[in-house]
Amino acid sequence: MSTLIRGRDDRLSAASHESVRSAVNGIRVPRWETVHDIVMVLAGLCSPPRDEESETARFLPLWRAIREGESGALKSFRELLHGGWGGEDGRWTPDLIMGALINPFNAIEIHPSLAVPHEPLVSEDDWVRLMVMHIEQQGAEHALRVLLHTLKGDYVGAEEGAPYGYRNPDREAMEAYAAFRYGCQEILRRLSREPNLLAESIHAMRADETMSRDDRAEMLENESDLSLMREVMIVTPGTWDEVSEEAHHMVFGYLIKSISPAGPLGLPDAERFRIVWRVPEPTAE
Helix, strand or coil: CHHHHHCCCCCCCCCCHHHHHHHHCCCCCCCHHHHHHHHHHHHHHCCCCCCHHHHHHHHHHHHHHHHHHHHHHCCCHHHHHHHCCCCCCCCCCHHHHHHHHHCHHHCCCCCHHHHCCCCCCCCHHHHHHHHHHHHHHHCHHHHHHHHHHHHCCCCCCHHHCCHHHCCCCCCHHHHHHHHHHHHHHHHHHHHHHCCCHHHHHHHHHHCCCCCCHHHHHHHHHHHCCHHHHHHHHCCCCCCHHHCCHHHHHHHHHHHEEEEEECCCCCCCHHHHEEEEECCCCCCCC
16 A cells, blocks of 8 residues: 555655555544545455545544544535535525635635736645645644735735735745755754764753743653654664654654754755754864
8 A cells, every 4th residue: 555655746754564454454543634635546456446535534523523523524625615615595505504604704804915917825634634644734713824924914925015925935835845855854864873863862851941832742741652662773774664753753853953044045955954963963183
């Protein structure tokens, strides 16, 4: 399954062997990206093949219900899009009332520059996927407040009157991905040379008094997952591709205190990013 997923250009996850195994065995609730990719592959393997988009749309509310509980059972946007909000007979239905309440237009004055005709930067499906990822990482409240700020004209490029800032697109997400990729590369380099680095970094992280309360709570929550910790403790350059994305992120947090752009785009990664290690790298003799 992992091999089939990695062979697709439209995959959303790294789909390591361990990520797929954990998902199908119900060891932990997987990321949506992992579920999406598994469903896409399985839909194509059915006889006759099933529509991949329809199947992923069917699984999304099921996954959401597990992550969010009762709220996940609410009618999805796709269902509203195809089934309608109701109210065609002039009566207000619960869906129609909810649609009016959640429409940002009814809460704020949308900035005039947002009404300027423009060429979309991404497709609607890609935008939805990005928003789902953002909500997973930052929370629904943060995502909704960001959306309101954007509609009010508070976005990159607004001062120049660029619709949605398309003339100066926000590269924060791309920067974060590039930083994570470079950080993982450097982690593998150090692990290959320093066998005890992971254990020393875990000790340093736990002793870090500057660590925020939220970060410490997240660390303790992750460490309570024994299956995840077993993956983390066997991480080596040789096993890196066999463990889950969750283990990659946890090892990243143990070894790297912070990583930030130190130079502009176009520079080599070693010059572009500055890493603050929890355990400083030994100086060359």
